[in-house]
Amino acid sequence: MSEPTGCCCAATTPSYCDHCDLLVGLDGLHVVDVDKTGHGVLVVTMESAPTVMGCPTCGVVAESHGRRTTTLVDIPCFARPTRLRWRKRTWRCLEPACPTRVFTEQDEQIARPRGLLTTRACRWVIEQVRREHASIHGLARQLGVAWKTVWGSIQPILATLADDEARFAGVTTLGVDEHLWHHVSPRKRGPKELTGMVDLTRDKDGRVRARLLDLVPGRSGTVYKTWLDQRGTAFKAGGRGRHPGPVPRLQERHRRQTRRRHRCPGCSPCGRPGRPGGR
Numbered sequence: 001m002s003e004p005t006g007c008c009c010a011a012t013t014p015s016y017c018d019h020c021d022l023l024v025g026l027d028g029l030h031v032v033d034v035d036k037t038g039h040g041v042l043v044v045t046m047e048s049a050p051t052v053m054g055c056p057t058c059g060v061v062a063e064s065h066g067r068r069t070t071t072l073v074d075i076p077c078f079a080r081p082t083r084l085r086w087r088k089r090t091w092r093c094l095e096p097a098c099p100t101r102v103f104t105e106q107d108e109q110i111a112r113p114r115g116l117l118t119t120r121a122c123r124w125v126i127e128q129v130r131r132e133h134a135s136i137h138g139l140a141r142q143l144g145v146a147w148k149t150v151w152g153s154i155q156p157i158l159a160t161l162a163d164d165e166a167r168f169a170g171v172t173t174l175g176v177d178e179h180l181w182h183h184v185s186p187r188k189r190g191p192k193e194l195t196g197m198v199d200l201t202r203d204k205d206g207r208v209r210a211r212l213l214d215l216v217p218g219r220s221g222t223v224y225k226t227w228l229d230q231r232g233t234a235f236k237a238g239g240r241g242r243h244p245g246p247v248p249r250l251q252e253r254h255r256r257q258t259r260r261r262h263r264c265p266g267c268s269p270c271g272r273p274g275r276p277g278g279r
């Protein structure tokens, strides 16, 4: 059974509640209601304050056309799956010559158009995967949605990040690590063998903060050479210029470590039993 709980201040005054807005922390939106569904999902209803809006096409001041509610999946709040009900404002352009008739409030800081997750929920999922080794399945369970909802929301963002070459800037020391990703059919789970490129550049204090730069299918010298060629001469010169010859040396060292690890009994990276006494 639903248990509605009015916002502490908004329930008694026409103004919005600064405390609730601070708690939710979405700039430009104000809390107008907090509710809990029978399944323990927290539902926060928010809206932007009324304001004068010009038509995005012709610039003429538009007329209010009411609100349209969009429900988004947000980051879990106080260990509960959370939904954000965004009462989006809509407007109608009164200029007869303008092709735009009705338009809806959009803010990509809150959510992408037609997105299912809020922008910050997408960012949270990616950080959990990157930094905390969380699985998409586990995150979907925490958010209270299906696996494909989470993956479908972050996959385009990850693809954009993967295409961004800016992450290769400033890399002077490169590590190469082979990994056997799984032991089932590649037709079911994709490539078995992957080569990871790791940034091993030292910071100003001389410390190495290993950062995964890329993963490419296969594990051979050709794979590595192709990847290096794709980065261009400036990248290759940057690595060898400050550390003469570090790339081939690191590549060899990592390969030997990986090979040994994968033949040890109870191999921790992949969980495979391994060959008894194998090396």
Ligand SMILES: [Zn+2]
Pocket (backbone or CB within 6 Å): 007, 008, 009, 010, 017, 018, 019, 020, 021
């Ligand atoms: Zn309040």
Ligand SMILES: [Zn+2]
Pocket (backbone or CB within 6 Å): 055, 056, 057, 058, 059, 060, 093, 094, 095, 098, 099, 100
């Ligand atoms: Zn217009």
